Amino acid sequence: MHLHTLTIQALGPFPGRHTIDFARLGSSGLFLLEGPTGAGKSTIIDAVVFALYGKVASREATEERLRSAHARPGDETVVDLVLEVGSGVYRVRRTPAYQRPKQRGTGTTLQQSTVKLWRLTDPDRPDDGELVSTRLDEVGLELQRVVGLDRTQFVQTVVLPQGEFAGFLRANPEDRRGLLQKVFGTEVYDRLQQRLERLRAEAGRALEDASERVARAVDHFVGAAGVPADDADALRGLATRLDAAA
Template structure:
């Protein structure tokens, strides 16, 4: 998988919409995400794994994942990730979750959509299962892509 662009909004410390373009980095052939403690590196990686697999390393469903991932000043979280798969096809994964306006701690289950870019437009796919598209399970993805801290 080759990352192209990540858009995050209302996620952890990223209250405002942030767009990370990976093209300059991937053209170099190899890159990493570096920064000071607390600068948001883990949040970027967690956004990618969550948008793709609906799983995160830090939180599980029992931890009220969507509530704890959402920025406390936001009523909506949105993640959009564009990437090329091993067949060099362009895909987009999106996850959006919203806070219940009547109950601050109630965050609705994420809406998930997976698209493929065909004929100059994004075509929604019937399934949001990325394992076949990427060629990696969540377990193998996190083992291959994310190096543990420490």
């Protein structure tokens, strides 16, 4: 998965609108997310995870923390992510649920969470895309399908927030094995190994059946031809050696 751009507004410590060009930052193959405590590093990670899964990275936190306390009342909290996976380029735009001022009267009302998912032909033209869905459940399933990981798997292997990787290391070996297969795409080798094991077992059974048929054929020949006992034993021994050599 490759991130192209991330646009956030009224999110965490960022009251305004900001766009991160990941494609440009990662052109050399590596970039560093660095800054002092409170600079907004976790907010950027939360924004990516929220865009993909509708939840923040940490299991102990809720999406309520996404709304910037410094945002103007009328500014919408938005996360807009353009990403590329094996099946194509996608743009997802999400807004979390938060309290906003009422349009009439005083007080606040709940602004419901929203989502839109587009499939793009060009990551540099995010406004020219095919709308896939605006339903939370459909978008969630589609993004999980194209990314290939659910939220728990994503944060344990791609994001690695504090404490999550330790949980991954403490998981039972079979769970870790299955997850790493998904991340690194090694399922094909596992399937190949299983196939080779089945072929070896089938070949072993076929060889055993053939050996039994040869032994029966030798016994039938010895009996029908009236071969003396010593010669019969020699024939059986020759058949056994030929079988072993095969």
